[in-house]
Amino acid sequence: MRKFLVTFIMIITCFLLQTTLFRYIAFGGVVPNLLMILTASTGIMRGEKEGLVTGFICGLLIDIFFGSFLGFYALIYMYIGFIDGVFNKIFFPENIILPLGIILSSDFIYGFTCYVLLFLMRAKFDIGYYMLHVIIPEIVYTAVVSLILYPLILKINTRLDEIIQRSAKKFV
Amino acid sequence: MTDRSKDLANIHQLQSENDALQKKVDDLTTENTNLQQEKYELSNLRKLYDLDATYSQYDKIGARIIAKDAGNWYHSFVIDKGTDEGISVDMNIIAGSGLVGRITSVGPDWAKVETIIADNSSVSGMVLSSSDNLIVTGDLTTYANGEITFSKLVDEADKVTIGDKVVTSNISDKYLPGILIGYINTLNSDSNNLTKSGLLTPAVDFEHLDEVLVILQKKQSVSASSGVSSESEAQNAGSADASDSSAQADSGRSSTNEN
Numbered sequence: 001m002r003k004f005l006v007t008f009i010m011i012i013t014c015f016l017l018q019t020t021l022f023r024y025i026a027f028g029g030v031v032p033n034l035l036m037i038l039t040a041s042t043g044i045m046r047g048e049k050e051g052l053v054t055g056f057i058c059g060l061l062i063d064i065f066f067g068s069f070l071g072f073y074a075l076i077y078m079y080i081g082f083i084d085g086v087f088n089k090i091f092f093p094e095n096i097i098l099p100l101g102i103i104l105s106s107d108f109i110y111g112f113t114c115y116v117l118l119f120l121m122r123a124k125f126d127i128g129y130y131m132l133h134v135i136i137p138e139i140v141y142t143a144v145v146s147l148i149l150y151p152l153i154l155k156i157n158t159r160l161d162e163i164i165q166r167s168a169k170k171f172v
Numbered sequence: 173m174t175d176r177s178k179d180l181a182n183i184h185q186l187q188s189e190n191d192a193l194q195k196k197v198d199d200l201t202t203e204n205t206n207l208q209q210e211k212y213e214l215s216n217l218r219k220l221y222d223l224d225a226t227y228s229q230y231d232k233i234g235a236r237i238i239a240k241d242a243g244n245w246y247h248s249f250v251i252d253k254g255t256d257e258g259i260s261v262d263m264n265i266i267a268g269s270g271l272v273g274r275i276t277s278v279g280p281d282w283a284k285v286e287t288i289i290a291d292n293s294s295v296s297g298m299v300l301s302s303s304d305n306l307i308v309t310g311d312l313t314t315y316a317n318g319e320i321t322f323s324k325l326v327d328e329a330d331k332v333t334i335g336d337k338v339v340t341s342n343i344s345d346k347y348l349p350g351i352l353i354g355y356i357n358t359l360n361s362d363s364n365n366l367t368k369s370g371l372l373t374p375a376v377d378f379e380h381l382d383e384v385l386v387i388l389q390k391k392q393s394v395s396a397s398s399g400v401s402s403e404s405e406a407q408n409a410g411s412a413d414a415s416d417s418s419a420q421a422d423s424g425r426s427s428t429n430e431n
Contacts (some may be wrong), residue, residue, distance in 0.1 A: 015242070019240055020239050030244050035242065066248050066284065068276070068292065124313075126313060133312075134312070
């Protein structure tokens, strides 16, 4: 319960940052995908189910406020959260390369899926342009931000685990 | 000795004076920053006021942008007014000197706006000088240069030239007629030799939007004007009723379609 509450607060914070503050420090009109960082890192740290739920809530928020139909982003984020959760088995807190790689490839898959479903389906074939001007810049910016944000999420997560363990010992 | 004590007294006096002055400087600096911010806001609001006068035949309400699209594919944003203020879906948004977009969904104190530069939006427009209709479509690839595309312009007499004003057309479904969209930038003949297409520069600076105006009047639909009046009454009664009446309006529209 406590874990869910903390994750929910983190989702709301990231959503607000991404849609308000980061819009003002956007490079070339591109904002980093904080919600993807959060979804991917929750998936890696906690497992498939938690990643799936986090991704679903993140996507649903975007759908409600910006999507043209309900459920599109929720579905994409949910699948990505679930797939990232599979990597929980080989996750060690000391290793930062694996989570970073997973966050970046998640963001790439997200961008590519968006291109295919939203643009390619409307006969916009200029994939090189969209790669160079939307997908790649977003990945680079997300990478830079995740260097700061991922350790923070990791810290909150380990701290939370400690607190829960301690209170569990007290009751035994 | 007396000199010395006088000096000391002086120093005390000066110190307290210095403190007071320092405090005053701090206060004034804060005030100055506030005033500068207000001046910036004032110039923005003055521009909006000018725009208000240009389209004075419509009732309007000002709103602030509070969030922008979370992704990088489309251009939509959220404003801080909703059904409480009488705003409903399909109302037009203007800013700067022209059309911004329309409302696609609305809550009690927020509304989602889809802009005309978004890749998935199209507006029926009209060249002001020759009254020829065209379709204005947002495009992600051209918007990097501050332009959007238009197509299906029928101009057999070659009357349309570069720099002509494009406004919303009379036959548009959702947009009120005569709102400035932008200026024609390039003009090419299509391969079918019947229509023309090209690029136009929007009148609004979409990168630096802060405040917008919502036009509280909706484009009249075929379902008769009674639908519109009942809807505005329902807005006063509450949002639940509003959705009811819009459902009625929809059913009315479908019945006219059947006819």
